[in-house]
Amino acid sequence: MTNLEVHKPFELDGDLAALRGDCARMAPHWAAPERVTPLPVSPSLIHGVRVPAASARLLDAMSDYGD
Template structure:
């Protein structure tokens, strides 16, 4: 029994009378594999750290500061 996703029918916005495009999953995967080298992925750049002197307007309650300060990961 074929896999239920082995045949895909794509519905595109096409002029009247041109119908649907029938393509198998294998054909779709093959088309995608051939196109993959043409897709450009921009390099991921890490955001630069912000110096504390530029952080303004952040207010933390004393209770919250104590809570975070008492956590071993942050309090050391």
């Protein structure tokens, strides 16, 4: 059987109602994964965070982070 349902073309200028409708139509296509409970990590395995110098300079230059 041929699906003759006509869909309107994708529009960038839509409203919130159109976006919610699009999401509602797509929701059945995705299955939610089972809830995964993360296992605790031993503190001896945590050695800190290393940030590349370029990223540190970028964050330092942002007023929300450096002031």
